[in-house]
Amino acid sequence: EADIYQTPRYLVIGTGKKITLECSQTMGHDKMYWYQQDPGMELHLIHYSYGVNSTEKGDLSSESTVSRIRTEHFPLTLESARPSHTSQYLCASSESPPPGQGSEKLFFGSGTQLSVL
Amino acid sequence: KNQVEQSPQSLIILEGKNCTLQCNYTVSPFSNLRWYKQDTGRGPVSLTIMTFSENTKSNGRYTATLDADTKQSSLHITASQLSDSASYICVVSDRGSTLGRLYFGRGTQLTVWP
Numbered sequence: 001e002a003d004i005y006q007t008p009r010y011l012v013i014g015t016g017k018k019i020t021l022e023c024s025q026t027m028g029h030d031k032m033y034w035y036q037q038d039p040g041m042e043l044h045l046i047h048y049s050y051g052v053n054s055t056e057k058g059d060l061s062s063e064s065t066v067s068r069i070r071t072e073h074f075p076l077t078l079e080s081a082r083p084s085h086t087s088q089y090l091c092a093s094s095e096s097p098p099p100g101q102g103s104e105k106l107f108f109g110s111g112t113q114l115s116v117l
Numbered sequence: 118k119n120q121v122e123q124s125p126q127s128l129i130i131l132e133g134k135n136c137t138l139q140c141n142y143t144v145s146p147f148s149n150l151r152w153y154k155q156d157t158g159r160g161p162v163s164l165t166i167m168t169f170s171e172n173t174k175s176n177g178r179y180t181a182t183l184d185a186d187t188k189q190s191s192l193h194i195t196a197s198q199l200s201d202s203a204s205y206i207c208v209v210s211d212r213g214s215t216l217g218r219l220y221f222g223r224g225t226q227l228t229v230w231p
Binding site: 006009044111 | 159
């Protein structure tokens with residue numbers, strides 16, 4: 001069982017509201033990620049971080065922003081939500097294994113289902 | 118263009134039966150291939166990770182195979198259970214032991230009926 005937590009699990013809000021999706025992990029992983037997933041579609045990377053004070057945009061353009069002030073915490077913020085932001089948002093974390101000890105594993109949180117009306 | 122294609126898109130089987138899910142990829146360079154299980158409304162959970170040198174890997178009733186020459190993988194589920202109902206996602210990485218760029222398939226939605 002992965003120790004990575006997302007809150008809230010579900011969120012329904014009106015257009016124009018500012019929201020923050022929370023993600024925390026207790027595994028001490030340096031690397032954290034945010035993915036966006038629509039029903040029946042593949043996951044798309046929107047943000048990632050390789051450590052404190054390090055954040056990068058992913059492959060899919062997103063109007064959201066992230067911050068990494070603490071290792072265990074990687075929140076995602078939408079300043080002004082729109083219906084096009086309706087989607088599932090998945091947070092993940094990983095850590096490079098010691099040399100010769102297999103491939104890096106990616107652990108996902110349970111996701112936040114966001115609906116913007 | 119690097120892509121991961123999965124088939125079938127959806128599958129319905131009866132409890133106790135076996136099934137096989139397919140994954141074809143064009144990702145290059147190839148590092149490893151992962152299968153994940155994603156229950157509805159939850160995050161994906163890792164089932165197997167295979168490097169190019171591995172032909173098969175098992176995790177309980179799940180057995181994954183990899184043919185790096187034809188760029189194909191399959192996930193075989195034996196003696197299916199109701200709890201196997203989920204989306205199964207194939208993911209290909211283009212880097213070494215560290216997590217490189219990940220290419221996700223759209224998943225196969227499996228439904229197991231009693």
